[in-house]
Amino acid sequence: MTTNGAPAEDAGQRPYAVLDGVGKEFFSARTGERETVFDGFSLTLHHGELVAVVGASGTGKTTLLHLVAGLEHADTGRITLDDETRTDGPPGPAGPSGTEGTGHRLGVVFQQPRLLDWLSVRRNVELALTSAGLDPAGASQALADVGLAQYADRYPSVLSGGQRQRAAVARAFAVQPELVLLDEPFSALDQLTARRLRLLLQDLWTARPRTGLLVTHNPLEAAFLADRVIVLDGRPARVHAEFAIGLPRPRAPEDPRVFDHQTEILAALG
Amino acid sequence: MTRHTAVRADPAPATPSPAGTPSVPAASVRVRRGRPARARNPVRAALPVAAFFAVLVGGWQAVAARSDNVLVPDVPAVWTALSDTVTQPLFYDSLGATLLRVGLGFALAFVTAVVVGIAMGRVEFVRRFFEPAVLIGLTVPGLVWALLCVIWFGVSLTNPVVAVALSAAPALTLSIYQGTRALDSELHEMAYVYRFSLVTKLRFLWLPSLLPALLSGARLGLSLSWKVIVLVEMFGMSSGVGYELNNQFAAQNVAGVLSWTLLFALVMAVLEYGVLQGLERRLGRWRKAASI
Numbered sequence: 001m002t003t004n005g006a007p008a009e010d011a012g013q014r015p016y017a018v019l020d021g022v023g024k025e026f027f028s029a030r031t032g033e034r035e036t037v038f039d040g041f042s043l044t045l046h047h048g049e050l051v052a053v054v055g056a057s058g059t060g061k062t063t064l065l066h067l068v069a070g071l072e073h074a075d076t077g078r079i080t081l082d083d084e085t086r087t088d089g090p091p092g093p094a095g096p097s098g099t100e101g102t103g104h105r106l107g108v109v110f111q112q113p114r115l116l117d118w119l120s121v122r123r124n125v126e127l128a129l130t131s132a133g134l135d136p137a138g139a140s141q142a143l144a145d146v147g148l149a150q151y152a153d154r155y156p157s158v159l160s161g162g163q164r165q166r167a168a169v170a171r172a173f174a175v176q177p178e179l180v181l182l183d184e185p186f187s188a189l190d191q192l193t194a195r196r197l198r199l200l201l202q203d204l205w206t207a208r209p210r211t212g213l214l215v216t217h218n219p220l221e222a223a224f225l226a227d228r229v230i231v232l233d234g235r236p237a238r239v240h241a242e243f244a245i246g247l248p249r250p251r252a253p254e255d256p257r258v259f260d261h262q263t264e265i266l267a268a269l270g
Numbered sequence: 271m272t273r274h275t276a277v278r279a280d281p282a283p284a285t286p287s288p289a290g291t292p293s294v295p296a297a298s299v300r301v302r303r304g305r306p307a308r309a310r311n312p313v314r315a316a317l318p319v320a321a322f323f324a325v326l327v328g329g330w331q332a333v334a335a336r337s338d339n340v341l342v343p344d345v346p347a348v349w350t351a352l353s354d355t356v357t358q359p360l361f362y363d364s365l366g367a368t369l370l371r372v373g374l375g376f377a378l379a380f381v382t383a384v385v386v387g388i389a390m391g392r393v394e395f396v397r398r399f400f401e402p403a404v405l406i407g408l409t410v411p412g413l414v415w416a417l418l419c420v421i422w423f424g425v426s427l428t429n430p431v432v433a434v435a436l437s438a439a440p441a442l443t444l445s446i447y448q449g450t451r452a453l454d455s456e457l458h459e460m461a462y463v464y465r466f467s468l469v470t471k472l473r474f475l476w477l478p479s480l481l482p483a484l485l486s487g488a489r490l491g492l493s494l495s496w497k498v499i500v501l502v503e504m505f506g507m508s509s510g511v512g513y514e515l516n517n518q519f520a521a522q523n524v525a526g527v528l529s530w531t532l533l534f535a536l537v538m539a540v541l542e543y544g545v546l547q548g549l550e551r552r553l554g555r556w557r558k559a560a561s562i
Contacts, residue, residue: 069463106463114460118478118556127474128464155556175464 016082016211017045017068017179023076023236024063037063039236040077045179050205050212052226054219054265060237061215065183068213069108081179105132107177107210111184113164115156121167122152125174132175142174143167146200162193169197173204180212187218195253198224206249219269223261224253231268241268343525348532351525355533360514365537368503368510371427372495375434379491382435383442384484390443391450400443407440412498420506430502430510437498438491445490449483485550489542496538 024038037060045051053061066072067079081104115124125143126136143152146166156164165186172180185201186194198221205212205225216222222229226245233240245261252258327345334344343351355361390397415436423429457479461471503512511534518526 071459071462106465108460108463110456110460112456114456116457116474116478119474127466127470131464131466131470157556171464181463 014047015044016047016049017213018080019043019064019067019077020080021077022067022074022079024060024067024072024074036236038067038074041237042077043230043239045211045213047211048209049227050180050209050214050225052214052216052222052229053232054216054222054229054269055232055237055240056269057217059232059234061217061232062183064232064237065181065213065215068179069106069181104179105175105177106179106181107172107175108181109165109168109172109183109185111188113156113161113168115164115167115171117156119155120153121148121156121159124156124167125171128171128175134175138174139170142170145173145204146170160193162189162197165189165193165197166200169201169204177210180210182212182214182216184216185214186221187216194221198253201225202250219262219265220253220258223258223265224251229261229265231265233269241265243268341522341524343528347525348528351523351529352532355526355529361533364509364511364514365534368499368512368534369537371430371502371510372434372492372499374427375431375499376438376491376495378431378435379439379442379495380488383439383446383487383491386439387443387446388450388480390447391453397447404440404443404447407436408444412437412494413501416498416501416505419502425506425508429506430499433498433502434495438494441494442487442491445483445487446480449480449487452483453479481553482550485546485553489546492538492542492546496534500534 020042022038022041023036024041026035026037027033028035041064043051043064053064055061063072067074068081115121116127119127122139122143125139129136129138140149140152143149146169148163148166148170151159151163151167156167159167165188169185172182182201186197189197202225214222214226219229223243223245229243229245230239231241231243232238243261243264247255247257247261330348331345334342386396386400390400412433415433419429419433419436423432453476457475461475466475499510500512500515503510504516507513511530515527515530518530
């Protein structure tokens with residue numbers, strides 16, 4: 001991992017991902033009614049900024065992340081990544097089959113590791129690398145960075161939950177993504193493992209800042225990792241509150257200032 | 271099916287699966303745990319099988335000795351017929367002809383089933399279109415396909431190939447369709463965000479996900495194929511195992527009928543349990559690793 005280019009603060013105000021007046025509706029399978037998740041929703045992620053989105057379950061946090069990832073299409077409005085429109089106006093072909101937005105390299109960590117169980121951990125990372133047009137040899141370094149060097153040739157099924165999620169983190173950062181999307185990345189893990197992985201994520205981020213969107217229901221995680229925290233609320237969802245976390249990195253999880261921010265966020269959620 | 275039953279009868283039965291677990295994963299857990307147990311003590315595992323054959327042969331001999339009827343040949347007579355049959359070149363020619371027919375018909379059924387099954391799993395219209403065909407195909411007895419194909423195609427190679435394909439394809443299609451439905455949409459999202467190419471997706475996501483369905487479908491399809499090929503060869507062919515069976519039947523040679531049947535069953539068992547199950551085990555290594 002090398003730190004090249006300008007520090008994050010300098011590029012901080014250049015917009016990278018822009019959601020402009022995005023609307024998204026779902027047919028609820030339960031009630032059979034249309035539910036409006038987003039209506040005229042706008043959000044900007046700046047270059048080199050890690051934005052956390054918190055909110056109760058069902059407020060559309062994951063939908064937001066899926067929209068940015070291109071896994072779902074906005075009904076109205078536009079989403080631009082680095083000045084290129086991803087979704088404009090009426091929805092394209094449903095489902096993740098579209099080819100638009102291929103120019104942007106994404107690193108995504110889902111709540112579940114989502115590894116291919118029939119391939120070794122190394123092959124899992126290598127596949128993502130070759131698909132991104134990168135040298136698959138980078139897989140070893142990426143796995144070493146997350147402390148999985150000795151497990152590289154094992155099948156994911158013999159690893160612990162935390163190790164599998166480490167592998168998923170390694171894959172996300174191995175592709176040298178312009179945008180990192182984290183969808184409740186550590187909420188399926190136990191407290192201690194989650195804490196270790198948060199520290200690992202901070203290390204990776206400090207080594208090479210990128211633009212990131214973190215979706216979480218954990219206010220402490222948001223306060224610890226993010227530069228900016230957005231609280232989503234209501235249906236259709238809107239930005240209920242917004243906090244800038246101006247703490248320098250590396251941060252300590254026990255830092256009282258992190259706790260202060262957590263308290264603020266909790267109050268806004270309440 | 272047979273394998274599950276065998277494992278359940280293991281001397282050390284697996285612990286009951288936790289409540290609420292769907293039945294299919296529960297069954298696979300049982301299979302997984304059964305394997306190391308068998309590997310630890312092969313003698314103990316082979317004992318019930320040996321006992322079964324001892325009872326079968328002994329029972330047969332007892333019945334044959336008591337009835338003293340030419341229609342129930344005793345074990346030495348069957349054994350003589352068996353060794354006569356395997357030493358004739360006719361046996362190998364017939365077996366080769368039958369295997370070729372089954373192979374071609376099965377390949378045709380397999381290709382059709384893969385295409386139709388995947389399409390059914392992905393496209394609602396295709397599913398509704400083919401569903402009646404699959405249901406009808408499953409319910410029509412193999413004997414009917416055999417008769418119809420003899421009438422339509424005569425003694426050409428088309429006859430057995432089409433008959434085998436028609437009887438195996440519906441079950442295969444159903445199995446592959448269900449496998450497609452069970453595909454993990456989460457992994458497809460992963461493949462999308464990491465921009466996997468179509469080839470990568472087919473090779474590393476689709477094929478491994480569908481493999482269990484393909485293999486279990488193949489075993490089911492093969493077992494259906496054996497049953498129908500014998501009928502076709504009886505009615506409409508002048509060679510093959512079914513034809514020779516019919517000859518033995520016409521000559522009222524019960525020992526001959528038995529020896530042909532036993533040998534044919536043996537070859538099929540080797541193919542099904544040796545080849546297909548071996549393949550399944552080899553390709554499922556990653557799954558076995560999980561039980562350590």
